[in-house]
Amino acid sequence: MRETEHLDMDATWLSVLHDLPTAVLRFGSKGLLNCLPSPNNVARWKKSPNPNRQISAKCLICEAPNCTTAHILSNCPAAMDRILGRHNNILTVFTDFVRMSLLTHLSMIGVS
Ligand SMILES: [Zn+2]
Numbered sequence: 822m823r824e825t826e827h828l829d830m831d832a833t834w835l836s837v838l839h840d841l842p843t844a845v846l847r848f849g850s851k852g853l854l855n856c857l858p859s860p861n862n863v864a865r866w867k868k869s870p871n872p873n874r875q876i877s878a879k880c881l882i883c884e885a886p887n888c889t890t891a892h893i894l895s896n897c898p899a900a901m902d903r904i905l906g907r908h909n910n911i912l913t914v915f916t917d918f919v920r921m922s923l924l925t926h927l928s929m930i931g932v933s
Pocket residue numbers: 880881882883884885892896897898899
């Protein structure tokens with residue numbers, strides 16, 4: 822491995838980030854910084870996006886008392902079917918990519 826090879830990999834990740842739609846990048850950044858309007862943040866900020874709804878940190882689906890972004894995206898027990906489906910869809914994308922990469926590589930070196 823060349824001494825600067827890790828910089829090439831960083832450049833690849835940076836190009837992936839720069840190719841993301843602005844809304845996706847904004848959502849990801851806010852999620853990483855815990856700045857999305859999850860119920861616990863809305864309760865902490867005392868600012869509801871819906872003035873007709875009472876401010877509460879509870880999960881709207883399972884009524885867990887402290888609904889964080891992590892709870893919504895990966896821990897809500899009432900949404901496990903949706904979470905598992907999303908997880909499996911991502912794995913399908915990865916396995917398809919690995920399968921196509923292997924087939925391309927094998928054909929390039931003359932193995933069929
Ligand atoms: Zn929940």
